[in-house]
Amino acid sequence: LMEVRLQAQEDEITLLKSSLADALRKLHLHDQQIPLLKQQLIAGKRFPTTIRTLQQQQSKSSEDSQGSCPQTPTSSSPAPPKEPASSPHGGPLSSIREGEKMLCVDPQKWNQALAGCLNSLLLVLVTRCNCKHQSHLHFHIFMLCILPFILLTGQSIKMFIRGRPITMYIPSNILNYEELRMDLPSQKLDLDWVYGYRGRDCRANLYLLPSGEAVYFIACVVVLYHISNQTQRHYQKHTDCVRCLAIHPDKVRVASGQTAGVDKDGKPLQPFVHIWDSKTLVTLQQIGLGTFERGVGAVAFSSSVSIPSHFAFFPNTNEAVLAVDFSPTDTNNIISCGKSHVYFWTMTAGTLTKKQGIFGKYKKPKFVLCFVFSLTGDVLTGDSEGNILTWGKSAADIKTLGKGAKETFQIMKQTRAHEGSVFTMCVLQGGAILSGGGKDRKIIRWSADLAPERECEIPEKFGAVRTIADVDGEELLVGTTRNAILRGTFSDGFVAIVQGHVDEMWGLATHHTQNIFLTCGNDRQVCVWNAEEHKLDWCTTLEESGLCADFSPNGAVVSVGLSTGRWVVLDLQTKEVVSDLTDGNEQLSVMRYSPDGSFLAVGSHDNFIYIYNVTEGGRRYTRFGKCTGHSSFITHLDWSKDGKYVMSNSGDYEILYWDVASGCKLLRNRFESKDRKWASYTCVLGFHVMGVWLEGSDGTDINALCRSHSESMVAVADDFCKVHLFQYPCPKPKAPSYKYEGHGSHVTNVRFTHNDSHLLSMGGKDTCILQWRVKGAGTGDHKEHLASSSSVCSSSSSPENGT
Numbered sequence: 001l002m003e004v005r006l007q008a009q010e011d012e013i014t015l016l017k018s019s020l021a022d023a024l025r026k027l028h029l030h031d032q033q034i035p036l037l038k039q040q041l042i043a044g045k046r047f048p049t050t051i052r053t054l055q056q057q058q059s060k061s062s063e064d065s066q067g068s069c070p071q072t073p074t075s076s077s078p079a080p081p082k083e084p085a086s087s088p089h090g091g092p093l094s095s096i097r098e099g100e101k102m103l104c105v106d107p108q109k110w111n112q113a114l115a116g117c118l119n120s121l122l123l124v125l126v127t128r129c130n131c132k133h134q135s136h137l138h139f140h141i142f143m144l145c146i147l148p149f150i151l152l153t154g155q156s157i158k159m160f161i162r163g164r165p166i167t168m169y170i171p172s173n174i175l176n177y178e179e180l181r182m183d184l185p186s187q188k189l190d191l192d193w194v195y196g197y198r199g200r201d202c203r204a205n206l207y208l209l210p211s212g213e214a215v216y217f218i219a220c221v222v223v224l225y226h227i228s229n230q231t232q233r234h235y236q237k238h239t240d241c242v243r244c245l246a247i248h249p250d251k252v253r254v255a256s257g258q259t260a261g262v263d264k265d266g267k268p269l270q271p272f273v274h275i276w277d278s279k280t281l282v283t284l285q286q287i288g289l290g291t292f293e294r295g296v297g298a299v300a301f302s303s304s305v306s307i308p309s310h311f312a313f314f315p316n317t318n319e320a321v322l323a324v325d326f327s328p329t330d331t332n333n334i335i336s337c338g339k340s341h342v343y344f345w346t347m348t349a350g351t352l353t354k355k356q357g358i359f360g361k362y363k364k365p366k367f368v369l370c371f372v373f374s375l376t377g378d379v380l381t382g383d384s385e386g387n388i389l390t391w392g393k394s395a396a397d398i399k400t401l402g403k404g405a406k407e408t409f410q411i412m413k414q415t416r417a418h419e420g421s422v423f424t425m426c427v428l429q430g431g432a433i434l435s436g437g438g439k440d441r442k443i444i445r446w447s448a449d450l451a452p453e454r455e456c457e458i459p460e461k462f463g464a465v466r467t468i469a470d471v472d473g474e475e476l477l478v479g480t481t482r483n484a485i486l487r488g489t490f491s492d493g494f495v496a497i498v499q500g501h502v503d504e505m506w507g508l509a510t511h512h513t514q515n516i517f518l519t520c521g522n523d524r525q526v527c528v529w530n531a532e533e534h535k536l537d538w539c540t541t542l543e544e545s546g547l548c549a550d551f552s553p554n555g556a557v558v559s560v561g562l563s564t565g566r567w568v569v570l571d572l573q574t575k576e577v578v579s580d581l582t583d584g585n586e587q588l589s590v591m592r593y594s595p596d597g598s599f600l601a602v603g604s605h606d607n608f609i610y611i612y613n614v615t616e617g618g619r620r621y622t623r624f625g626k627c628t629g630h631s632s633f634i635t636h637l638d639w640s641k642d643g644k645y646v647m648s649n650s651g652d653y654e655i656l657y658w659d660v661a662s663g664c665k666l667l668r669n670r671f672e673s674k675d676r677k678w679a680s681y682t683c684v685l686g687f688h689v690m691g692v693w694l695e696g697s698d699g700t701d702i703n704a705l706c707r708s709h710s711e712s713m714v715a716v717a718d719d720f721c722k723v724h725l726f727q728y729p730c731p732k733p734k735a736p737s738y739k740y741e742g743h744g745s746h747v748t749n750v751r752f753t754h755n756d757s758h759l760l761s762m763g764g765k766d767t768c769i770l771q772w773r774v775k776g777a778g779t780g781d782h783k784e785h786l787a788s789s790s791s792v793c794s795s796s797s798s799p800e801n802g803t
Helices: 002-043 046-059 062-068 071-076 107-128 134-144 146-152 687-692
Strands: 095-097 156-161 164-169 188-195 213-218 221-226 231-235 242-247 253-258 273-277 283-287 299-301 311-313 321-326 333-338 341-348 351-356 368-373 379-383 387-394 408-416 422-427 433-437 442-446 452-457 465-470 476-480 485-489 493-498 505-510 516-521 525-530 535-541 546-551 557-562 566-571 577-582 588-593 599-604 609-615 620-627 634-639 645-650 655-659 702-707 713-718 723-727 737-740 747-752 758-763 769-775 797-800
Touching (some): 002 164, 164 687, 188 231, 188 723, 188 737, 253 299, 299 321, 321 368, 333 368, 341 368, 368 422, 379 422, 387 422, 433 465, 505 557, 505 747, 505 758, 516 557, 566 588, 577 620, 599 634, 609 645, 687 702, 687 713, 687 723, 713 747, 713 758, 723 758
Parallel strands (some): 422 465, 516 546, 702 747
Antiparallel strands (some): 156 164, 213 221, 221 231, 242 253, 253 273, 273 283, 299 311, 321 333, 333 341, 341 351, 387 408, 422 433, 433 442, 442 452, 465 476, 476 485, 485 493, 516 525, 546 557, 557 566, 566 577, 599 609, 609 620, 645 655, 702 713, 713 723, 723 737, 758 769
């Protein structure tokens, strides 16, 4: 209760501070506007002529002039807007109108009406004031100069985030804000390609189907990748990260289990297992809903095809379970292994009883990581000590276990296999056994009696061997701990067919003329991908984490901002660093070239935006200036189309505008920027994207957004694993959108390709990159999910109202 009260008091203090800051800013703006308007009023061509004409008319009858003039301002000048009525806000995010009626008119008509208003009021002033007293006239003109600013404040809207008011000025081309209609975008998204593989912390998650497709998973998507045709299909019915996989003996049905998650309100979501058809991608059965707590770590089918198959899963034991499987000779026998144990289970009348494997004189390993059944029926386990242990039944040891003890499973043989852990084992058709090592990164082929026959070592950059899938007895698929899938043989070596990042990603940039994009993250890797050929073009490793990036407009170089204030520029042809600079000592959050490439803006967590002159085709940078004025770290920024201005957002939800051409000057009057055209729109706060914020959101719910180059749609990356697609502009609250699932972590960034043919979204902890195909307006009910069972791809989308 005290925490709630304290939080409420903090929100009230924040609101008071922001209101005070807003009032001080307006007072300062008054001080700046009054002399300027006064000077324009006196120096203008129209008003001096009017004053002289009015002075000449003083000789006329004062009764006629005084009888008509007092009515003129009453009928000609619009009344100042009323103060907005105080009303409780429904949540941290809400919007109000400044004034009961909007003064949204065409700028030319507004100027004409304002000029008429000023003429009428000047007539009153001149006829009532003796022109000999110039100070009186100047005073009234001085007071009159305030009127335009007071009236213009009615052309704005306020939204509140965490109690802080954010003023949005309405562009002049919007004549009636209330009548704006927010529709769903005419385009939709369809999942086209998935980059990455989850090998860093999952096991037994790579299989080969008779169709020639490799089955694996990452984030919430199970990928079916046809190796020869280089095409993908996707199973997308999971609501959180997939953690385990099993293939039925018929090689058609697939079981996939997921972890537990939370919804946007923090409520837990229950994990489950889906059994589905790999040919049609149709879900056959969902099991375990309400049974599991944290997630499903291992799944297995029984090996019998002639009888109905059993299914096993081990989610809720006290000890970590890393693998589970049925005995190939008896479906009532199940083996599981994990932390310091091997259990032999027997199923009788639906009840499981277990016997623990006895290590006896052999050292008990910290983890038993994997096991297989040999053709002779023995159980072979691989452990964290680098050994392969052969297990068999033996008579009870009465001296150890006591009188009346039953038979036990004990180690019959120990084989030294690898330096470091044995992560995986695989049995080939002829009885030979493959093992994959952790520390030594070796794949060893063993005979049926565990005599080594052949071995090879995978390159260090791919990490350790996580899992092995047999293709044809010679060719193998290998999943690695650095999220790569390799294809090859002992003779020819291995090459990567799937690659990905291994840690949280934040930086994403798309090329201005080509179908390539760049990603970077906490794994210090900078990767350049080909979106058309769905492959990694090249990758380099930096000394620090990369958090943001941008391609230069000429397409020759790309700048990458790092976690220490340092930033580097890479040549796309030579892949070498051509420039290396540092701004401050805090992480950089945004890099953005001006439309013509002559400037580079660098947004930092030290609250500054650094502006650089760019010469020599993007290879030489000199400091031009520094934008100072934000009271928190920079989060997003964009350039105007003429390359003279910058719009920026900060961590305390400020929207500021900068005149770069005039020396990085802060534009105090933000109203002047309401009609400015922006070359890109990635700022999450602004009038044109105000509708993407859901009611009740706080300022961290949206991590990134991106407007399409056609300026018809805007994609949003949120903190709840979703990608949203809105129409653009989107200036009204509760705007409808299409919602797309697939990520298993917060979505950190989104970008459209240069021709808007695809959208790229990037997960944080799930290390997954999803490439979405942008499709034109479809037919049918928008309220239906776009769940497809076609042979090409299946995607999931649903519209939501922003509530």
